[in-house]
Amino acid sequence: MQLSRDQLRAAYQRMCLIRNFEDSLHEEFSAGNIPGFVHLYAGEEASGVGVCMHLDDRDAIASTHRGHGHCIAKGCDPRAMMLEIFGKKDGLCGGKGGSMHIADLSKGMMGANGIVGGGPPLVCGAALTAKTLKTGGVAIAFVGDGASNQGTTFESYNLAKVWNLPAVFVVEDNRYAESTASAWSVGGNQVDRAKGFGMPAQEVDGHDFFAVWEAARQAIERARAGEGPSLLHVKLNRYYGHFEGDAITYKGEGEIEQVKTEKDALMLFKQRVTETKLLDSEELTVIEEEAKAAIADCLASAKAGALPTEADLMTDVYVDYKF
Amino acid sequence: MQLSRDQLRAAYQRMCLIRNFEDSLHEEFSAGNIPGFVHLYAGEEASGVGVCMHLDDRDAIASTHRGHGHCIAKGCDPRAMMLEIFGKKDGLCGGKGGSMHIADLSKGMMGANGIVGGGPPLVCGAALTAKTLKTGGVAIAFVGDGASNQGTTFESYNLAKVWNLPAVFVVEDNRYAESTASAWSVGGNQVDRAKGFGMPAQEVDGHDFFAVWEAARQAIERARAGEGPSLLHVKLNRYYGHFEGDAITYKGEGEIEQVKTEKDALMLFKQRVTETKLLDSEELTVIEEEAKAAIADCLASAKAGALPTEADLMTDVYVDYKF
Amino acid sequence: MPMKSFRQAINEALRQEMERDQRVVIMGEDIAGGLGAPGEDDAWGGPLGVTKGLMPQFGRNRVLDTPITESAFIGCAAGAAATGLRPVAELMFVDFMGVCFDQIFNQAAKFRYMFGGRAVTPMVVRTMYGAGFRAASQHSQCLYPVFTHIPGLKVAIPSNAYEAKGLLAQSIRDDDPVIFFEHKVMYDDEVDVPDEPYTIPFGEANVTREGDDVTIIAFGRMVNFANQAADSLAASGISCTVVDPRTTSPLDKETILETASETGRVVVIDEAHPRCNMATDVSALICENCFGDLKAPIKQVTGPHAPVPFSPALEDLYVPGVPKIEAAVREIMGKGH
Amino acid sequence: MPMKSFRQAINEALRQEMERDQRVVIMGEDIAGGLGAPGEDDAWGGPLGVTKGLMPQFGRNRVLDTPITESAFIGCAAGAAATGLRPVAELMFVDFMGVCFDQIFNQAAKFRYMFGGRAVTPMVVRTMYGAGFRAASQHSQCLYPVFTHIPGLKVAIPSNAYEAKGLLAQSIRDDDPVIFFEHKVMYDDEVDVPDEPYTIPFGEANVTREGDDVTIIAFGRMVNFANQAADSLAASGISCTVVDPRTTSPLDKETILETASETGRVVVIDEAHPRCNMATDVSALICENCFGDLKAPIKQVTGPHAPVPFSPALEDLYVPGVPKIEAAVREIMGKGH
Numbered sequence A, B: 001m002q003l004s005r006d007q008l009r010a011a012y013q014r015m016c017l018i019r020n021f022e023d024s025l026h027e028e029f030s031a032g033n034i035p036g037f038v039h040l041y042a043g044e045e046a047s048g049v050g051v052c053m054h055l056d057d058r059d060a061i062a063s064t065h066r067g068h069g070h071c072i073a074k075g076c077d078p079r080a081m082m083l084e085i086f087g088k089k090d091g092l093c094g095g096k097g098g099s100m101h102i103a104d105l106s107k108g109m110m111g112a113n114g115i116v117g118g119g120p121p122l123v124c125g126a127a128l129t130a131k132t133l134k135t136g137g138v139a140i141a142f143v144g145d146g147a148s149n150q151g152t153t154f155e156s157y158n159l160a161k162v163w164n165l166p167a168v169f170v171v172e173d174n175r176y177a178e179s180t181a182s183a184w185s186v187g188g189n190q191v192d193r194a195k196g197f198g199m200p201a202q203e204v205d206g207h208d209f210f211a212v213w214e215a216a217r218q219a220i221e222r223a224r225a226g227e228g229p230s231l232l233h234v235k236l237n238r239y240y241g242h243f244e245g246d247a248i249t250y251k252g253e254g255e256i257e258q259v260k261t262e263k264d265a266l267m268l269f270k271q272r273v274t275e276t277k278l279l280d281s282e283e284l285t286v287i288e289e290e291a292k293a294a295i296a297d298c299l300a301s302a303k304a305g306a307l308p309t310e311a312d313l314m315t316d317v318y319v320d321y322k323f
Numbered sequence C, D: 001m002p003m004k005s006f007r008q009a010i011n012e013a014l015r016q017e018m019e020r021d022q023r024v025v026i027m028g029e030d031i032a033g034g035l036g037a038p039g040e041d042d043a044w045g046g047p048l049g050v051t052k053g054l055m056p057q058f059g060r061n062r063v064l065d066t067p068i069t070e071s072a073f074i075g076c077a078a079g080a081a082a083t084g085l086r087p088v089a090e091l092m093f094v095d096f097m098g099v100c101f102d103q104i105f106n107q108a109a110k111f112r113y114m115f116g117g118r119a120v121t122p123m124v125v126r127t128m129y130g131a132g133f134r135a136a137s138q139h140s141q142c143l144y145p146v147f148t149h150i151p152g153l154k155v156a157i158p159s160n161a162y163e164a165k166g167l168l169a170q171s172i173r174d175d176d177p178v179i180f181f182e183h184k185v186m187y188d189d190e191v192d193v194p195d196e197p198y199t200i201p202f203g204e205a206n207v208t209r210e211g212d213d214v215t216i217i218a219f220g221r222m223v224n225f226a227n228q229a230a231d232s233l234a235a236s237g238i239s240c241t242v243v244d245p246r247t248t249s250p251l252d253k254e255t256i257l258e259t260a261s262e263t264g265r266v267v268v269i270d271e272a273h274p275r276c277n278m279a280t281d282v283s284a285l286i287c288e289n290c291f292g293d294l295k296a297p298i299k300q301v302t303g304p305h306a307p308v309p310f311s312p313a314l315e316d317l318y319v320p321g322v323p324k325i326e327a328a329v330r331e332i333m334g335k336g337h
């Protein structure tokens, strides 16, 4: 399978949007402009985008606490996201969700999730909806290496297998859960675990957009064809701390820098498409600059946005309820 | 490794005690003499006894809702158990626990459990105690095929592996969880699942006491030697319904009878030890009759036992508490 | 009107709602039963036969047996509800909430708020509660106070078969997540139940007795005990109002406050453990809002602060019964009663 | 006496109890941190640094970092407690209870009763609660009413660093399972805390202010707000008693009832959602037991029946603050206040 030039441009654009989105949040957090827990996806772009390039609005994804990248990859509006993260009334969730709870069901984005392992069961549900209503849709659970040890995740593997659901589990193994290495916390390994549940699985280099894209293509086609769930073990790295404010002392010296220089996802993508002459470097530069400008613009909107008010406090608890 | 004649006698005695215990409960339930949920272990004796023959009081087991057999195998007093199941004051748990919550921590029996998948985390705890206090003990979780799909079970596999705990998981696969076949409910299989977590595992014929005994010996020695957890997939059959009152219409015609005639655990044991002349059939008959009499006696005690009274209702909620 | 059992009423509500709306699916452990097994299909119809017959009518695609995997299938129901189905999940015993509560209270209950109103989660969790079945500590709890505490959840507790049918139909048609409580000792209890579908709105209490002296507010199975107590107290000249709030969330505050003010004497009956339960909830509500009308302390009659014991001898002492309710009423009526 | 932060006080209690008793072990996610990683060992010391320094002193065998596996490690703590250790498990945020509640409320809490008194389960679950941290709906709940509802559990909610140190030491020495609540916005708050170990007994309330007009009963962080309100009300001539029950289970009923009777006017402050919470619990208790002494309705000041919103603009409205407490007091004092 081959990506069209339009698809390649779209992929690079999304990756650049994510990178810029996260880099600006990092700055804004450091400047004290964003409250709460903020977990950045910078460095992991190829995974979210490589997977979501295969999806459309009938497909659903469930994300994690580290959800911004998945949101953008799945087509959520970065401006509304930025407003949300700044707690503004016009945020994607009216300011009520914040970074850890961004969602847009109209785009099939079922939510970032503050609960590690919260997403996989929900994905079984979206997959069940697709299967029952015969929408042709599939559902993807993004699962951290840390979340890969949570009971809800294993149960979802089994339920998806036993019910033959159109689901894919994407284990994004960025080598750490908070400060704890996945090399320590994961008994066995992701691929063997999947096989233990009777699911096909493969390991993928998560810095390589094309590798993710191809592996995801197979898994998603399989699910769409009614052949059941499978798992991808995507190995990658995050560039920032677990959350903003993390001093990252647990990582080895130069660990992040080495990844950045040797296998940055955007860099690898650019090398590949220019070397193979699929896109030229000028158009890539345009995409980069547009992304940068777009995010700067989102940021300006977010800063200027109005806050929610007392009238918003008690709305949206229920569809209807007699208080 | 070879079992001594004394060990063989003890093993057969325990199996006979369990069989008689369960058969009498079946009758008593049918006669309306026992209330509540009663899950019988008849048919599965070789598993509990084959495993527990390797254990002593420093070792712990956690059981399931189908706990009577494990209790007897681990050395709990059948009389006190019977009193408990009849809800009597002198029951092993003062009548407060009943069939689903029999326990005797002094014997390392951490309790039957009304929650499917409740036991494995507790076993990690007992194993941690053994490891931390260097008692030399090991801890065994009995897990049904149904319970093998519960998140708590998987998490316990991983925790035991990552912490290198002296634990063994014994999956007693009696082919059904309530009315649902394990052939349907278990994605993948037990041995591959264990391997997915990096644990050694083997499949065992649970009708064959000697097979269980040998596999358990290896797993328990491994754990005692500090080499970490492992799993046994024990395949067996239950003779009665899921609980007493179950019409068992989901099973195939003659399914239970065939097991009883072809591979009843007591029958196989007897054949093996008499054929190999380890024990003679007279002494086995004596053991059988003694077991029968012992259980009849327990039953009489249980029926005659006094009930708890209002004074007992609010005791044992706490060690101490200011109401 | 035909007499139907609590079990039949629930079965009928499920059947009628499934007929009415293709998006309604039901799921749970052995709700049909016999999956993968050589014998009878629909072998169980739920552990106590409540869902029997639904699989033959609606098929395995809408009657979904699950492995033992509450967090996955309850979460699956939440995810399915958010994406277009209307699932009814059976949490066999509410005591099992501890293995799946996150998917209920952090996911389903909060989607709408966290997502700024841009989500609906029309799911129902049917679950058994209550003592009296000799089912011991881990199969006998009430726990509805815990669910009532959580914003975003609705909680229905039918007191008989008629209520069960109407409240369950409403639960399924409702666009918010509803936890539906079925008392396990009531399944064989019969009352008149219409054949045709009907709903009972949430947050509207049912006043089952009207009286002048004391208002008894009770939940679920306890409503029946309260009615019995009221009938027997009437014989000794004490006239009671009995209120069945039907749903604890939303709670029909108006009816509660009105009936409390009318009599000025209140007894609240709650089978649940006494701390932070519905008895405290309703007592506090009344004490805050119609203090001036109160003639006596508000009495609470509840289960004790202890796990549910197995022994029938103890369990019978555990469950708040008619005599305890009568005694509480007589106590606040004061001397001479 | 040296000033110490809430964080330091908890760290000190853990350290001293671990020194005192070899059976005390602590476990949780990243409570030391850096496991399997090339960089700093003890890199985190818990997500907010509360357990920092304990691993270097006591080693990895007693400071046990876990995978993200709450049901396994909380259950492990229960099993370890039942077999001879005295584990202190950290449930990072109480909001995560939903993935492990079974091991707490059906296992640890019930062992002793189910096993007829033949078990002790000396475990502590330390956990963060409360709003104000901009941590949104799934990291800001209180939920202690849920644990208070469960027989077999004890629940401690320290209101400052001094209380935290003494109550945590007691929790660790206690032979029953204790859930220990730490308000996440209080970690940097300092008060005088003795260096030497001490315990504060459970079920003995602390009366932090004595007054004649109104009794304010508050929990955890709210005690500080109640004190502030009392101080400011004193300026306008309203004199308040403030009661910090310290533990919700057991609850010091005597002190509550006594102080309520003395003033005859009561306000209960509870950060938790309003339904079936500690405000209802205490209100109902008072209304049942000192009705005759009450001069006014019992007011409840609580968080609203809504998930905790992320936006600081909304969260600030969410948390019950000093002005709301003052307003409630003035309201029951009646006209002219």
Ligand SMILES: Cc1ncc(C[n+]2csc(CCOP(=O)(O)OP(=O)(O)O)c2C)c(N)n1
Pocket: A039, A064, A065, A066, A114, A115, A116, A117, A143, A144, A145, A146, A147, A148, A174, A176, A177, A178, A242, D029, D068, D070, D092, D096, D099
């Ligand atoms: C149930 C639960 N336990 C613990 C946490 C705290 N927590 C938030 S993120 C995180 C680490 C997650 O690691 P991983 O799954 O690898 O995702 P990553 O952060 O690396 O993307 C932890 C422990 C939580 N939010 N929910």
Ligand SMILES: Cc1ncc(C[n+]2csc(CCOP(=O)(O)OP(=O)(O)O)c2C)c(N)n1
Pocket: B039, B064, B065, B066, B114, B115, B116, B117, B143, B144, B145, B146, B147, B148, B174, B176, B177, B178, B242, C029, C068, C070, C092, C096, C099
């Ligand atoms: C968490 C939980 N879910 C469901 C149940 C109801 N239940 C009790 S036993 C059982 C089947 C267990 O099957 P298995 O683990 O195979 O054990 P077996 O009964 O075959 O010995 C079920 C579903 C329960 N007790 N706990």
Ligand SMILES: [Mg+2]
Pocket: A144, A145, A146, A172, A173, A174, A175, A176, A177, A178
């Ligand atoms: Mg990670």
Ligand SMILES: [Mg+2]
Pocket: B144, B145, B146, B172, B173, B174, B175, B176, B177, B178
């Ligand atoms: Mg089974």
